[in-house]
Amino acid sequence: METTATTTTTTAALETSDLTVRFGGHVAVNRVSCRFTPGEVTAIVGPNGAGKTTYFNLISGQIAASEGTVHLDGADITRMPVAERTRLGIGRAFQLTNLFPNLSVLENVRLVIQARRHRGFSLLSIADRQVALIEEAHEVLGAVKLEDQAAQKVTELSHGDQRKLEVALLMALDPRVYMFDEPTAGMSVDEAPVLLDLIAGLKADTGRTILLVEHKMDVIRSLADRIVVLHNGKLAADGAPDEVIASDVVQEAYLGRSAVDA
Amino acid sequence: MLYRALSGDFPRSVVLSVVLLAILVGLAFAPFLFPGTRSLETAARICIFIALVASYDLMLGYGGIVSFAHTVFFGIGAYGVALATANLGRGFDALLIGSLTGAVVAAVLALLVALFSLRVRAIFFAMITLAVASAVAVLVSQLSSITGGEDGLNLLIPRELTPAVKFAEERFLGVRLNGKLLNYYLVFFGSLALFLVLLRVVNSPFGRVLQAIRENDFRAEAIGYRVVIYRTVATCIAAVVASLAGSLFAIWLRYVGPDTTLSLEIMIDILLMVVIGGMGTMYGAVIGATLFVIAQNYLQNLMGAASEMTAAVPLLPHLLNPDRWLLWLGVLFVLSVYFFPTGVVGRLRGRA
Ligand SMILES: Nc1ncnc2c1ncn2[C@@H]1O[C@H](COP(=O)(O)OP(=O)(O)OP(=O)(O)O)[C@@H](O)[C@H]1O
Ligand SMILES: [Mg+2]
Numbered sequence: 082m083e084t085t086a087t088t089t090t091t092t093a094a095l096e097t098s099d100l101t102v103r104f105g106g107h108v109a110v111n112r113v114s115c116r117f118t119p120g121e122v123t124a125i126v127g128p129n130g131a132g133k134t135t136y137f138n139l140i141s142g143q144i145a146a147s148e149g150t151v152h153l154d155g156a157d158i159t160r161m162p163v164a165e166r167t168r169l170g171i172g173r174a175f176q177l178t179n180l181f182p183n184l185s186v187l188e189n190v191r192l193v194i195q196a197r198r199h200r201g202f203s204l205l206s207i208a209d210r211q212v213a214l215i216e217e218a219h220e221v222l223g224a225v226k227l228e229d230q231a232a233q234k235v236t237e238l239s240h241g242d243q244r245k246l247e248v249a250l251l252m253a254l255d256p257r258v259y260m261f262d263e264p265t266a267g268m269s270v271d272e273a274p275v276l277l278d279l280i281a282g283l284k285a286d287t288g289r290t291i292l293l294v295e296h297k298m299d300v301i302r303s304l305a306d307r308i309v310v311l312h313n314g315k316l317a318a319d320g321a322p323d324e325v326i327a328s329d330v331v332q333e334a335y336l337g338r339s340a341v342d343a
Numbered sequence: 344m345l346y347r348a349l350s351g352d353f354p355r356s357v358v359l360s361v362v363l364l365a366i367l368v369g370l371a372f373a374p375f376l377f378p379g380t381r382s383l384e385t386a387a388r389i390c391i392f393i394a395l396v397a398s399y400d401l402m403l404g405y406g407g408i409v410s411f412a413h414t415v416f417f418g419i420g421a422y423g424v425a426l427a428t429a430n431l432g433r434g435f436d437a438l439l440i441g442s443l444t445g446a447v448v449a450a451v452l453a454l455l456v457a458l459f460s461l462r463v464r465a466i467f468f469a470m471i472t473l474a475v476a477s478a479v480a481v482l483v484s485q486l487s488s489i490t491g492g493e494d495g496l497n498l499l500i501p502r503e504l505t506p507a508v509k510f511a512e513e514r515f516l517g518v519r520l521n522g523k524l525l526n527y528y529l530v531f532f533g534s535l536a537l538f539l540v541l542l543r544v545v546n547s548p549f550g551r552v553l554q555a556i557r558e559n560d561f562r563a564e565a566i567g568y569r570v571v572i573y574r575t576v577a578t579c580i581a582a583v584v585a586s587l588a589g590s591l592f593a594i595w596l597r598y599v600g601p602d603t604t605l606s607l608e609i610m611i612d613i614l615l616m617v618v619i620g621g622m623g624t625m626y627g628a629v630i631g632a633t634l635f636v637i638a639q640n641y642l643q644n645l646m647g648a649a650s651e652m653t654a655a656v657p658l659l660p661h662l663l664n665p666d667r668w669l670l671w672l673g674v675l676f677v678l679s680v681y682f683f684p685t686g687v688v689g690r691l692r693g694r695a
Contacts, residue, residue: 141565143561143565162564162569163564163565164564164565164567164568164569164570165569167564167565167566167567168567173565175562175565179559179561179562179565180559180562181554181555181558181559181562181563182558182559183558184554184555184558188551191551192551192552192555192563192566193566195548195551195552196552196566196567196568197567200548201548201549201552201568201573202548202549202576203547203548203549204543204544204547204548204549204580205543205544205547206547206548207347207350207351207543207546207547208546208547208548208550208551209351209546210351211548250562250566254566254567
């Protein structure tokens with residue numbers, strides 16, 4: 082089933098209204114109102130320090146909003162703790178790799194699956210015996226091509242493989258809202274496609290809302306149904322990729338830099 | 344069978360397996376292998392400290408929680424049985440009721456401390472536990488009508504657990520089959536059970552979450568684990584085990600006082616045992632407690648002997664004077680941390 086970006090009848094899975102956060106005097110995210118619908122990939126772009134990561138932090142709860150609200154399927158989650166938002170279906174991969182460094186690659190993924198299945202309070206069973214969880218973890222590792230490194234410690238992985246694992250944790254969570262924060266940053270040209278294909282695969286699966294912070298224009302062109310531009314914490318543009326890329330604000334504020342990047 | 348008993352957490356090193364097996368056999372047959380009151384006292388102490396240190400490691404090594412109140416929970420269990428026997432008489436029922444009440448009180452206190460402070464910051468939790476530890480120590484010495492103050496309390500335990508009762512006239516392998524022997528096996532099997540339960544807990548899905556929290560609490564929360572709740576539960580489990588170990592200790596010594604359970608010195612001993620053995624591995628508790636308690640009990644003797652043997656050499660006898668045993672314990676500790684930064688077990692498992 083295909084859902085087009087312009088369907089008016091679908092309710093927004095995720096919505097922010099006048100979302101704002103101040104750090105001292107600095108307004109990092111300034112009254113951002115935006116709706117994200119299932120089946121849609123929204124690229125969030127903007128120069129360094131525009132507030133993209135901070136906007137993600139407000140949605141997934143790592144930072145408390147100064148003003149405004151975040152709604153998921155109509156329910157106000159603005160004040161909800163991080164773990165509860167995750168349980169409701171908000172998933173996040175981080176810009177700065179954020180893993181369990183001294184555990185094995187497999188264990189990193191297994192922990193996520195265990196969380197999703199609410200098995201964490203099982204005190205007297207043996208974790209290594211829960212074959213179903215372990216198999217599922219191997220499947221996720223297969224999808225990001227990390228199967229061969231399953232037994233390694235995270236600290237032994239290359240940067241590119243750590244980025245893959247970062248995304249694998251989000252895949253293992255299988256949320257309704259996927260938030261990718263520059264997933265391919267620092268990866269080599271031949272490594273990145275694995276992750277981009279995965280994101281493209283998610284798109285085919287309807288019902289998922291995908292937010293993607295990305296600098297590379299070719300990636301945005303191939304994946305995004307819509308582009309949201311943040312600039313100095315404010316929503317500077319929002320629309321179909323072609324329109325947004327052509328608009329003055331983007332030409333000035335953003336693309337001057339990303340042309341070099343991409 | 345062995346897999347289930349050890350919860351799939353094998354020593355993974357030949358040397359470690361041999362050492363652990365030697366300790367297990369040594370403790371299981373201590374009354375027969377090492378006759379004499381003093382060595383039996385040492386063996387019982389090792390058993391109890393293995394359980395106590397393992398429970399502390401559940402918090403520190405697995406959960407990354409620093410607490411200075413572990414002796415409080417140890418003390419609650421010890422005073423629990425002491426007060427129960429004082430009020431209910433010298434029966435096994437009093438021991439059971441005292442131990443269980445102690446465990447419940449310990450769990451509730453741990454819950455309060457944890458909920459009050461774990462949601463803030465780890466350092467705050469450490470400070471609160473330090474405050475609780477000193478408050479309890481003051482309270483126990485002030486309420487001398489109940490707790491016996493600094494003098495402590497003597498326990499009236501069932502005769503079957505004292506040397507007064509003989510189960511057989513003749514000796515078995517040169518050992519008197521009396522209540523003291525039974526008491527030792529209560530301590531041994533009690534500690535073993537507590538240890539195996541902890542080993543299971545750290546290898547359970549719950550234990551894995553604790554490790555994840557220790558590694559990266561921020562991400563643990565982001566994948567859906569309520570970090571505060573997990574830390575709180577770990578604190579409560581550690582408190583219950585410490586309390587039960589305290590009950591065993593009081594039953595064994597037939598005495599409880601601030602010096603045997605509550606003192607800051609014991610808290611430091613626990614910390615040293617965890618570090619020497621290796622944090623984040625239950626087997627570290629076994630190695631740490633065994634090495635430390637033996638050193639504590641026999642270093643003085645050893646040094647006395649060494650001092651006499653080196654009497655002819657200048658300076659050495661002074662350095663080896665038994666009164667300086669604490670200094671040498673310190674030296675041993677510094678050396679062990681220097682050479683085994685991940686503890687003896689970490690070194691033996693080759694992850695150092
Ligand atoms: N916790 C914080 N405390 C204070 N200032 C912050 C905090 N987090 C972010 N900022 C500031 O908010 C602004 C937005 O930062 P943010 O990381 O969201 O930018 P970004 O768009 O993700 O940039 P990049 O492309 O470099 O990742 C920056 O000026 C940053 O210094
Ligand atoms: Mg960013």
